[in-house]
Amino acid sequence: MAEPTLSKPSEKNVFRFSDYDCIGFDLDNTLCRYKLTEMVKLEYEALSNFLVSEKGYSAVYLLKPLEANIDFLQKGLVLDFFRGNVLQLRSDGAILKASHGTRFMSEEEIKEVYGADKKWETSVAFTQNMLEYWNGPLSERIRTVSDYFDMPAALAFGRIVDSLDAKQGNRLDVYNIWPDILDGLFHMFKREHFESNEGGYFSALKNNPSNYIHKCSNNIINWLKQIKSSKATFLITGSNVDFASFTASNCLGENWQSFFDIIVCYARKPGFFTGARPFIKVENFDETDPIEGKDLELGKIYSQGNWQDLQQFLARHTGLKQPKCLYIGDNLIQDVYVPSEYTKCDAVAIVEEQGAEGMEIEYFHDDTPIISSDKWGSYFGNGQGNVGNSFWCEMIKKHSKICVPDVEVLANVPLNYEFNAFVQDENVNDFRGYYPGCPLSLSSLKEVVKQQ
Structure with missing residues (x-):
């Protein structure tokens, strides 16, 4: 079988944050990075x-x-x-x-x-x-x-x-x-x-949060403020509201809630994106009464819920019938595959292995020994055509627009920055959706990419 080819960049293979009306985030291992x-x-x-x-x-x-x-x-x-x-x-x-x-x-x-x-x-x-x-x-x-x-x-x-x-x-x-x-x-x-x-x-964690949780940089804080100034923003986390508040306060600061128009805790993904559980009001970290989707309010924290009602809330908030939505998360099943496959929400994948295993640019990851493995080899496979790619590598390519090692690299570029998006074609073996650099295990295409 012939080796899959690389595609040439085109407008449809360009990704920009500025093209979206609503941008959502996972919390754990996305905005909240752990040591x-x-x-x-x-x-x-x-x-x-x-x-x-x-x-x-x-x-x-x-x-x-x-x-x-x-x-x-x-x-x-x-x-x-x-x-x-x-x-x-x-x-x-x-x-x-x-x-x-x-x-x-x-x-x-x-x-x-x-x-x-x-x-x-x-x-x-x-x-x-x-x-x-x-x-x-x-x-x-x-x-x-x-x-x-x-x-x-x-x-x-x-x-x-x-x-x-x-x-x-x-x-x-x-x-x-x-x-x-x-x-x-x-x-x-x-x-x-x-x-x-x-x-x-x-x-x-409660006794020594600084031992386990990274504080977000001022770059990330300013980036979140910039996004919220022009777009609807939301947070969907699987963590219960008390734990989410604890981790978010430690990484984003005490005013973390102000970065989001609506916050959903204990979302029970992936069912949040495929099911119809009602949203539940939260008071003093306790779940109280179920609420209808039409009664969701700006600036509030809710528990559980479902994507369909959240999407309708975002439509009301933006005044758009079909707002274009993006979700950024690290769990490739819950945060990337399911939103991409079962909703009209696009996804950005956060994969720390991209940095820990090494990229074609200089990048340092504190925790390389514990998340990279010589025995198993690369998380992404060896890059030798589709037969050598790992299951997760193919999922990233198929279901995310781009893949990055952390949110920090996104906060370092303007919202209208043009990323090379993954090419959604099973016959095209193109890894340029990895930003800021391709994982070393996939770098066999480096020279081919340069030549096109």
């Missing part, structure tokens, strides 16, 4: 302590320092629950790399388990319909660790598999450990625990 080395370590410790104390798993394996397997960590890995395997997927659902527990499998072992083409029917189905994995039957067989909040779960999963294999002296026929890990994640992030300080996670 990921400390954050991931805290998450792993809270999760592993729960699994040992509440579920009886091996302390010898689970309570080893995270640093002992730091290179096992990567966002976007997929768990094959019953086999005890951790997978890295290609864009078509085939398996690029795999481990059993934390032990990496050879090519021959992968083919023995998943077939000569390394295409497991469940992983292929996952890449074709991610919402089936989220709530449907696939969710009982497969799970991806899609952001930095659940990324440590893959290491906990791998270490538990290692411990069970060692105890039995062989592989088990079936591993049934994911429900216990899921219980641990629910316990750690349960929204009621922010106030009660249970679970170990929220209490650590």
Whole structure:
């Protein structure tokens, strides 16, 4: 098959913030950047302590320092629950790399388990319909660790598999450990625990927020003010209102609410973009009464809700029948794929791996060791045509306008700056939608791009 070609830039492949009437933001790992080395370590410790104390798993394996397997960590890995395997997927659902527990499998072992083409029917189905994995039957067989909040779960999963294999002296026929890990994640992030300080996670953040949260630069603050002066702005976060207020105050300042025309907390994405849950009023961090979409008000904070009612609110606020909307977020399923696929809202992807793994420009990331992996290789794949691109690389290209490592790089250019947008053509292998530079793993096209 011929190598996909590069397209020449055209007006339709140009992206500008100034072209949008309404611009929305995710909070966690988007406007609120975490100090990921400390954050991931805290998450792993809270999760592993729960699994040992509440579920009886091996302390010898689970309570080893995270640093002992730091290179096992990567966002976007997929768990094959019953086999005890951790997978890295290609864009078509085939398996690029795999481990059993934390032990990496050879090519021959992968083919023995998943077939000569390394295409497991469940992983292929996952890449074709991610919402089936989220709530449907696939969710009982497969799970991806899609952001930095659940990324440590893959290491906990791998270490538990290692411990069970060692105890039995062989592989088990079936591993049934994911429900216990899921219980641990629910316990750690349960929204009621922010106030009660249970679970170990929220209490650590509250006691020392500067250890975990980056403050936004004046550039970002001024950029948000500039956007709000000419456009409708909104915030949609999965965090409960008390935690969202805590993190936003620490990164954006005490007047953080003034940057947005409307704020939605505990949005329960991706269902926010596909469902019809009512908005709920919030008073003193407590949910009170459901409210109809027509009664949404400027400057207020709400809980839950749905995109259709929010879009109608934005239409009323702007006076436009069909305002052009953009959403900026880091979770490629919840914040990029679902808005792009199920609404008319465009998306910008925030992917810190773009900076951590290195770009074709100088860029420093504090947390490179914990979010880049020599063992798994690049988050984006190797750039050798579509067959070498990771599933996440293809999702970024298909469902986002541009991809950046952080909001700061956006705040450094004017709102009418013309970005090269991704080309929405499966036959075109064009990575110029990455700004301010292409990830090094995809840089094989560098010279071709220059020549066109």
